[in-house]
Amino acid sequence: MFDNIMLLLPEIKQSVIQTFMMVGISLSAAVLFGTTLGVYVFMTDKGSISPNRWVNRILNYAINLIRSFPFIILLVVLIPFTRLVAGTTVGPLAASVPLSIAAIPYFARLVEQALKDVPHGTIEAAIALGAAKRYIIKDVLLNEARSGLVLALTVTAVSFISYSAMAGIVGGGGIGDLAIRYGYYRFQTDVMIFMVLLLVLLVQLVQMTGSWIARKLDRRHFQE
Numbered sequence: 001m002f003d004n005i006m007l008l009l010p011e012i013k014q015s016v017i018q019t020f021m022m023v024g025i026s027l028s029a030a031v032l033f034g035t036t037l038g039v040y041v042f043m044t045d046k047g048s049i050s051p052n053r054w055v056n057r058i059l060n061y062a063i064n065l066i067r068s069f070p071f072i073i074l075l076v077v078l079i080p081f082t083r084l085v086a087g088t089t090v091g092p093l094a095a096s097v098p099l100s101i102a103a104i105p106y107f108a109r110l111v112e113q114a115l116k117d118v119p120h121g122t123i124e125a126a127i128a129l130g131a132a133k134r135y136i137i138k139d140v141l142l143n144e145a146r147s148g149l150v151l152a153l154t155v156t157a158v159s160f161i162s163y164s165a166m167a168g169i170v171g172g173g174g175i176g177d178l179a180i181r182y183g184y185y186r187f188q189t190d191v192m193i194f195m196v197l198l199l200v201l202l203v204q205l206v207q208m209t210g211s212w213i214a215r216k217l218d219r220r221h222f223q224e
Contacts, residue, residue, distance in 0.1 A: 004188045011178060016198070018092040019174040022099055022164040023157060029100035030107035030156055035149075037063070037104065038111025039137055049123070049133060063105040071163050074098050075170050095172030099163055107156045114148030115141050147218035154210025158203050165199065175199055 005012070037059065043049045044056040069077065075098050082097040083089050118141055126140045142149065165176025175195050183192025 004182070004191050005194050008178070008182065008191060012195075012198075015173065015175045015178040015195075018172075018177075019161065019164050019202075021092045022096050022167060022172065022174055023160050025093075025096040026099035026103040026160050026164075027153070027157055030103035031153065034104045034107030035111050035142075037108035038115065039141070041108065041112045042115040042141070043133075043137075049127070049136060063108055066101065066105045067109070069102075071098075071102055072166055074102055075167065090171035092167075092173045095164070095167035095170070095174070099160060099167065102163065103156060103160055106159065107152060110152035110155060111145075111149060114145040114152050117148055118144045147214045150210055150214040150217060154207060154214070157206050157210070161199065161203055161206065175202075 041056060041059045041063070044052040044059065046053070046056075066074075075095075078098045078101060079089050082094050085097050086094040088094050122140060122144060123136065126136045131140070164172070164174050165179070168174055168177025168180050171177070175198055179192050179195035182188045183195060
């Protein structure tokens with residue numbers, strides 16, 4: 001039963017590395033650009049720090065537009081852009097391009113929701129003290145929402161581990177690619193089951209770690 005798995009151990013190791021590479025790049029893009037986008041959406045909302053109806057509408061429209069694409073369709077639509085950026089359309093680096101573009105608005109929306117959970121009185125107190133906007137963002141909004149932001153990043157990581165598996169369909173590599181090539185096309189059921197269990201284990205580890213860190217950062221947890 002395990003003969004196929006033992007023979008594929010080098011490829012399994014490589015597929016895990018490729019999955020970490022794809023998820024790592026997309027999460028880095030999400031944190032860097034998605035956080036900024038989410039903060040701007042929150043700030044320009046009605047009744048927020050810098051309300052601007054038109055900017056808020058444009059940003060929300062852009063986020064909703066990208067999020068409305070099923071990821072497998074987005075992979076295909078972005079092939080010309082992927083070739084332009086990565087120089088190729090196959091491999092984990094190429095798959096990281098659509099993954100990053102999908103991750104940015106996904107995480108931005110979660111960041112916006114996390115910031116909305118910050119007590120409005122805390123923000124008003126900072127404004128009353130005459131704090132500059134950059135300090136309100138850094139020391140009030142992001143600091144108070146840190147537990148929610150960690151949970152948001154955890155949700156994003158879990159989701160994009162699954163998305164990276166779909167990237168295997170178009171030659172992106174990773175755990176999903178190996179499961180499809182050997183488990184599905186070659187009817188090696190043991191390989192398919194092993195790769196699925198590997199994905200489940202990876203997701204569980206990410207979720208448990210993210211939840212633990214979020215609890216440690218949650219001030220309400222300490223108050224209880």
